[in-house]
Amino acid sequence: MKMQITENLDVDVDARVWSCHHCGAALGAAEANYKESCLVAARDPEEIWQPHVREEVTFSYHRDWCRIVEFYCPGCGWLIEVEVLPPGHPITHDIELDLDGLREPQKGAH
Amino acid sequence: MTANPLDLEEHLQVTPITISPSTMIEWTRPEPLSALARRCIESLQPGDYEIYDEKLRNFLEEAREVFVRSGVTGMLRAGDLIVAVYTANGDLANASAGTYLHCVTAMLPVKFVMSKYYGNPTVGVQDGDIFYANEARYGGIHNPDQMAFMPVFHGGELIAWVAALTHNPETGAIEPGGMPVTARSRHDEGMKLTPIKIGENFRIRDDMLDMMENFTSRAARMQAIDVRARITGCDRLRRRISELAADRGNDFVRGLLAKLIVEAEQATRRRISRWKDGVYRSTAFMDTIGPTSCLVRGSLAATKHGSDITFDFTGTSPENDGPYNCFPHITAAHAAVTMYAFQFHDLPVSNGALAPFTWIVPEGTVFNADPDAAISSSPMINSLTVSVVQQVFARMMFSSEDRPQVTGNICCQPCSPLVAGPNQHGVPVAELDNALLNTDGHGARQDRDGVDAYGFAYGHATRAPDTEDSELEQQFLRLYFRLRADSGGVGTFRGGTGTEAALVLWNVPFAAWAVYATSSYVPITLGVFGGYPAASAPGISVRNTDLSQKFRRGDADIPRDTIELATQRAIQGEYHFEHTNRPTRAGIEGDVIVATTGGGGGYGDPLARDPELVVQDIRDEAISEWTARTLHGVVYDPATLLVDHDATKAERAKARKERLSRGKPWAEFQAEWSTLRPAEHALTYFGSWPEGVANHPLERT
Ligand SMILES: [Zn+2]
Numbered sequence: 001m002k003m004q005i006t007e008n009l010d011v012d013v014d015a016r017v018w019s020c021h022h023c024g025a026a027l028g029a030a031e032a033n034y035k036e037s038c039l040v041a042a043r044d045p046e047e048i049w050q051p052h053v054r055e056e057v058t059f060s061y062h063r064d065w066c067r068i069v070e071f072y073c074p075g076c077g078w079l080i081e082v083e084v085l086p087p088g089h090p091i092t093h094d095i096e097l098d099l100d101g102l103r104e105p106q107k108g109a110h
Numbered sequence: 111m112t113a114n115p116l117d118l119e120e121h122l123q124v125t126p127i128t129i130s131p132s133t134m135i136e137w138t139r140p141e142p143l144s145a146l147a148r149r150c151i152e153s154l155q156p157g158d159y160e161i162y163d164e165k166l167r168n169f170l171e172e173a174r175e176v177f178v179r180s181g182v183t184g185m186l187r188a189g190d191l192i193v194a195v196y197t198a199n200g201d202l203a204n205a206s207a208g209t210y211l212h213c214v215t216a217m218l219p220v221k222f223v224m225s226k227y228y229g230n231p232t233v234g235v236q237d238g239d240i241f242y243a244n245e246a247r248y249g250g251i252h253n254p255d256q257m258a259f260m261p262v263f264h265g266g267e268l269i270a271w272v273a274a275l276t277h278n279p280e281t282g283a284i285e286p287g288g289m290p291v292t293a294r295s296r297h298d299e300g301m302k303l304t305p306i307k308i309g310e311n312f313r314i315r316d317d318m319l320d321m322m323e324n325f326t327s328r329a330a331r332m333q334a335i336d337v338r339a340r341i342t343g344c345d346r347l348r349r350r351i352s353e354l355a356a357d358r359g360n361d362f363v364r365g366l367l368a369k370l371i372v373e374a375e376q377a378t379r380r381r382i383s384r385w386k387d388g389v390y391r392s393t394a395f396m397d398t399i400g401p402t403s404c405l406v407r408g409s410l411a412a413t414k415h416g417s418d419i420t421f422d423f424t425g426t427s428p429e430n431d432g433p434y435n436c437f438p439h440i441t442a443a444h445a446a447v448t449m450y451a452f453q454f455h456d457l458p459v460s461n462g463a464l465a466p467f468t469w470i471v472p473e474g475t476v477f478n479a480d481p482d483a484a485i486s487s488s489p490m491i492n493s494l495t496v497s498v499v500q501q502v503f504a505r506m507m508f509s510s511e512d513r514p515q516v517t518g519n520i521c522c523q524p525c526s527p528l529v530a531g532p533n534q535h536g537v538p539v540a541e542l543d544n545a546l547l548n549t550d551g552h553g554a555r556q557d558r559d560g561v562d563a564y565g566f567a568y569g570h571a572t573r574a575p576d577t578e579d580s581e582l583e584q585q586f587l588r589l590y591f592r593l594r595a596d597s598g599g600v601g602t603f604r605g606g607t608g609t610e611a612a613l614v615l616w617n618v619p620f621a622a623w624a625v626y627a628t629s630s631y632v633p634i635t636l637g638v639f640g641g642y643p644a645a646s647a648p649g650i651s652v653r654n655t656d657l658s659q660k661f662r663r664g665d666a667d668i669p670r671d672t673i674e675l676a677t678q679r680a681i682q683g684e685y686h687f688e689h690t691n692r693p694t695r696a697g698i699e700g701d702v703i704v705a706t707t708g709g710g711g712g713y714g715d716p717l718a719r720d721p722e723l724v725v726q727d728i729r730d731e732a733i734s735e736w737t738a739r740t741l742h743g744v745v746y747d748p749a750t751l752l753v754d755h756d757a758t759k760a761e762r763a764k765a766r767k768e769r770l771s772r773g774k775p776w777a778e779f780q781a782e783w784s785t786l787r788p789a790e791h792a793l794t795y796f797g798s799w800p801e802g803v804a805n806h807p808l809e810r811t
Contacts, residue, residue, distance in 0.1 A: 005386070005508065006508050006509075007508070007639035007640070007713070008714075035776075038773070039772075040783075041772045041773045041779075042783060042786075047740075048600075050596070052676060053648075053676050055687035056687045056688055056689075057630050059645070059646060059673065059676075060646055061630075061633060061646045062630075062631040062632070064788060065789065066632040066633070066788075068642070068643075070769070072773045074770070074773075077765075077766030077769045078640070079640035079716070080639075080640060082641070082642060084395065084632065086788040087783075087786035088785065089393075089788075089800050090800060092391050092392065092393045094392065095391075096388050096389040096390075096391075097388040102387070
């Protein structure tokens with residue numbers, strides 16, 4: 001059974017895999033971080049926010065302090081998720097579903 | 111009818127805890143229901159709860175109105191306040207709030223008084239007593255937030271407590287304005303009153319008022335008036351509750367208050383149960399601890415199981431020797447501003463809603479600092495909390511009927527300039543610019559853009575005061591105050607835009623000023639599901655300007671926004687570009703202070719945004735043409751702003767292809783990424799890299 005978990009991600013609770021909500025491309029085991037099955041790019045903030053002055057502050061963010069890490073669906077190039085991280089900082093495993101619980105959705109309801 | 115004394119004693123019990131800044135959070139959980147409360151709930155007749163819940167809300171609204179009309183500070187007028195009613199042992203039953211922060215914290219001093227002073231012959235709790243507190247160690251947010259609270263007696267029995275709280279922008283700290291950026295320990299932060307009795311027999315004691323005015327002598331008038339305003343608001347509510355008891359009996363009041371808490375807990379649990387079980391994590395970064403620009407991390411792992419949620423903040427940065435620290439109940443309060451406003455927005459504002467939550471806040475982090483730490487900028491460091499809590503809820507709630515409540519982050523970067531000194535009428539005023547503070551952008555949602563300049567994440571119902579009004583009271587006028595282009599996070603749906611203002615010190619020879627803000631180097635207001643964060647906030651000021659000549663000449667080239675101000679430089683003067691968080695400094699008439707609020711976070715892939723909405727954004731000056739081309743891949747005629755849909759389709763297909771060639775498979779990405787490291791000066795207070803374990807001693811005196 002497929003369930004939509006975020007705007008861009010589905011999970012198949014029987015096959016226990018993530019997939020792209022837009023093109024169906026497989027994005028790895030549901031227990032794992034789907035980000036590891038995406039194509040990943042760490043972008044300079046000036047690619048997202050236009051600098052207007054060359055001073056201590058520029059109207060953009062600072063590449064020595066952070067990168068904009070983008071996770072793309074390898075099937076369709078959809079921007080699945082964006083993470084703001086200092087250069088080299090470990091990636092966040094943001095969703096770890098209780099997969100057994102998902103198969104019985106009423107579990108835990110009082 | 112009088113309650114059985116033994117029953118009454120049990121009913122007034124507060125769960126014993128170790129009283130310390132790191133453990134006060136335990137009192138945010140509702141007290142166990144007493145036998146008396148249970149009987150009182152059972153004795154309510156059908157319709158009683160529904161009718162009197164509404165009546166109680168009217169009492170709260172009335173008391174709030176009385177409160178606001180009695181006071182003078184801008185924060186009070188902006189609605190940064192709470193008026194609340196508690197059970198006799200201090201659980202929050204319901205509130206009228208402009209900010210939900212105090213729904214968590216204001217009950218703690220009440221519980222403290224019940225636990226420590228109720229039976230204490232040197233203090234005691236009597237009908238007509240007026241208590242007061244502004245010390246975060248005993249349950250506040252930071253010491254500008256002062257609360258008055260009073261017991262409600264009827265027929266000789268203590269049946270409830272009431273409180274009124276608002277922010278006072280002067281505390282007698284080492285800097286004006288209540289949030290001293292250079293504070294290094296609690297001893298730099300001015301007046302901090304543990305819960306004390308400042309009045310008896312319904313009269314305020316003059317000696318207590320004199321003491322407070324003495325502490326806050328930079329702007330004593332605001333203190334003197336607003337203490338009375340708090341008490342006036344409080345007392346109106348006390349009178350109404352006691353009239354209700356006279357009308358329907360003490361048991362009725364006890365039953366009504368207890369039922370509000372029980373109902374809120376049950377409804378909260380029902381709602382949590384419909385979200386998917388699992389662990390949801392978020393990590394966010396700030397770029398300042400006040401006096402120093404540096405990276406600070408907030409980490410949250412939210413474990414949701416059945417109807418319970420555990421918030422674990424392990425991984426959050428170590429505490430520091432600036433004022434960007436807090437205690438666990440303060441972090442919980444900043445989580446609650448999101449929870450009461452979104453997830454549980456339609457439930458009674460009671461701490462029943464907090465019952466399902468367990469909090470893990472490791473000692474030695476910015477969220478659980480040493481009792482002697484400076485914490486006066488606790489709302490600033492909790493930008494981290496507001497950010498990560500919104501992120502985990504977005505993921506937890508998406509696949510439920512609560513999806514409409516999912517947003518990119520509502521702006522989590524409060525921006526408030528502070529100007530202090532005698533105003534044009536010679537009256538000393540130390541006041542924030544509440545117009546900026548209350549015009550942040552809202553987060554984008556699954557089906558719509560965020561609201562532009564909607565308000566303030568920390569104060570869901572606060573509002574920007576009238577700008578003319580504030581220019582009359584404060585030491586500046588505004589060159590411009592407007593929506594800021596490109597400030598909202600880009601996405602399929604755009605985060606609401608924030609605002610920008612240039613304040614000119616005016617009609618005063620000099621004034622002290624500061625700006626409390628964040629996010630010049632690193633975004634804290636994040637997008638969700640492919641939406642981008644909100645834009646950077648530059649710290650710009652111009653000193654020793656020629657503005658007075660320009661005004662006299664009637665020059666037409668006065669800048670109309672910040673980009674124009676910074677790039678055209680029509681104003682002559684010394685231009686300063688720095689981090690937007692700016693400690694107090696002196697200014698003279700004509701100096702220009704630029705401050706920018708944050709937009710909201712974007713929602714979804716920007717390449718999926720309807721091209722017609724993109725050109726509409728250009729028309730509205732919500733985004734620049736650079737953004738339309740670079741991030742949305744929209745092709746249009748710049749003269750007519752008509753979209754070329756075929757060319758746009760092709761452009762977007764090309765952009766997706768570029769992503770596929772730019773993006774690297776995980777192993778290849780990691781191999782390069784893991785060799786990177788932020789600039790060394792950014793890690794001053796981060797702790798070890800990347801673990802964030804404290805690695806140098808703090809100098810607190
Ligand atoms: Zn795809």
